Amino acid sequence: MASLKDLRNRISSVKSTQKITKAMQMVAAAKLRRAQDSAQAARPYAQKMAQVMANLANGVVAGPETPKLLIGTGKSDTVLLLVLTADRGLCGGFNTNISRLARERIAALVGEGKDVKIVTVGKKGFDGLKRLHRDRIIASLELKEAASPAELAARVGDQITKLFAEGGFDQCELVSSEFVSVISQKPKARTLIPAREAIDPEAPAPDLKGAIYEYEPDEEAILAEMLPRYVNTVILSAILENAAGEMGARMAAMDNATRNAGELINKLNLQYNRTRQAKITTELTEIISGAEAV
Amino acid sequence: MADKLQFDLVSPEARVFSGEVDMVVVPGSEGDFGVLPGHAPFMSTIRTGTIDVHAENVVTRIFVYGGFAEVTPQGLTILAEETAELATLDAADIRNRLEAAHLRAKDAADDHARETAEAEIVKLETMQAAMELAH
Numbered sequence: 518m519a520s521l522k523d524l525r526n527r528i529s530s531v532k533s534t535q536k537i538t539k540a541m542q543m544v545a546a547a548k549l550r551r552a553q554d555s556a557q558a559a560r561p562y563a564q565k566m567a568q569v570m571a572n573l574a575n576g577v578v579a580g581p582e583t584p585k586l587l588i589g590t591g592k593s594d595t596v597l598l599l600v601l602t603a604d605r606g607l608c609g610g611f612n613t614n615i616s617r618l619a620r621e622r623i624a625a626l627v628g629e630g631k632d633v634k635i636v637t638v639g640k641k642g643f644d645g646l647k648r649l650h651r652d653r654i655i656a657s658l659e660l661k662e663a664a665s666p667a668e669l670a671a672r673v674g675d676q677i678t679k680l681f682a683e684g685g686f687d688q689c690e691l692v693s694s695e696f697v698s699v700i701s702q703k704p705k706a707r708t709l710i711p712a713r714e715a716i717d718p719e720a721p722a723p724d725l726k727g728a729i730y731e732y733e734p735d736e737e738a739i740l741a742e743m744l745p746r747y748v749n750t751v752i753l754s755a756i757l758e759n760a761a762g763e764m765g766a767r768m769a770a771m772d773n774a775t776r777n778a779g780e781l782i783n784k785l786n787l788q789y790n791r792t793r794q795a796k797i798t799t800e801l802t803e804i805i806s807g808a809e810a811v
Numbered sequence: 812m813a814d815k816l817q818f819d820l821v822s823p824e825a826r827v828f829s830g831e832v833d834m835v836v837v838p839g840s841e842g843d844f845g846v847l848p849g850h851a852p853f854m855s856t857i858r859t860g861t862i863d864v865h866a867e868n869v870v871t872r873i874f875v876y877g878g879f880a881e882v883t884p885q886g887l888t889i890l891a892e893e894t895a896e897l898a899t900l901d902a903a904d905i906r907n908r909l910e911a912a913h914l915r916a917k918d919a920a921d922d923h924a925r926e927t928a929e930a931e932i933v934k935l936e937t938m939q940a941a942m943e944l945a946h
Contacts, residue, residue: 733855
């Protein structure tokens with residue numbers, strides 16, 4: 518049986534934990550709003566970019582001059598997995614879910630006899646994969662290393678396109694979290710390179726009213742310039758979506774923790790009061806029986 | 812002219828401009844071009860410089876960095892990596908940033924840092940030139 522002092526200590530410790538989780542929840546809620554706003558603000562650009570890319574990609578006939586970023590190397594021997602997670606934990610299953618999906622993808626690809634390379638963005642992704650796949654991770658970045666999401670996306674994108682140009686891999690898949698709603702995030706894997714497979718064929722093409730596009734400079738030159746930028750844009754929107762998802766997940770997790778702490782406090786309080794009452798009763802009984810004995 | 816041109820300027824951070832205008836002059840990578848309502852479908856990369864937006868006899872000059880322009884029958888869309896309205900730019904601020912960028916380029920530890928710094932210098936110098944032209 519715990520003594521009264523032990524119980525008091527435990528109650529105060531749970532109370533301070535509750536204060537921390539409560540504060541974290543509120544911070545996450547505020548950050549979530551900001552993250553959602555910036556994800557929203559980036560959307561028109563990403564959409565327009567996807568539309569234009571779809572337009573361009575459909576118009577181009579694959580030839581030896583066509584940028585490899587668009588049509589791929591024609592092989593799929595080496596697959597680069599770009600895993601986007603958060604830097605910090607305490608956000609429920611957010612990071613674990615992404616890492617798990619990444620591990621499943623790795624297992625599937627290795628099962629098909631493919632060579633897998635990994636680039637992790639976000640500290641937790643590296644932590645989640647280093648035990649099983651340390652030798653496959655070729656680079657790992659942390660979110661806090663870059664001044665802004667845009668800069669981070671540019672850095673990651675440039676690194677990837679450079680590696681691709683050097684023949685470091687044939688395909689690239691992006692594993693990140695899809696922001697379904699504030700309380701629901703779903704890990705998702707999608708193809709990033711070759712871009713032709715990544716471009717949404719459903720993207721609405723503008724109605725040209727029978728006219729044909731003119732390109733300046735020619736289509737290929739535009740494509741060559743646009744594709745790396747397109748890759749960066751996709752990465753940026755994934756990073757922003759991830760950030761919003763992380764905050765949503767943290768908010769939900771901290772809300773749960775706060776509630777659990779509240780329940781625990783109630784339980785401990787009850788136990789504390791019972792113990793106190795029992796002690797008083799015992800003392801009284803002792804005094805009374807002592808008095809009777811005299 | 813009754814016709815108006817739908818013009819959208821988007822950067823990764825936000826939709827900078829969206830509305831109906833009379834004409835837009837865009838610095839294409841192979842020469843400036845003006846877009847009026849009813850322009851043929853056209854796509855071009857743009858070089859760092861300023862776009863002139865003509866609306867209601869007022870010309871707004873907006874600085875753009877990197878990107879491309881797309882003309883469809885629906886209107887003109889410019890995707891730019893960075894934008895800034897010329898009127899809001901501060902010459903002293905740009906000078907300071909230019910100096911900082913020069914310093915960074917000199918002290919750069921690796922190739923990547925130097926390249927970013929040099930790109931920044933080019934961008935800021937174009938910005939400066941555009942501002943001098945405007946005055």
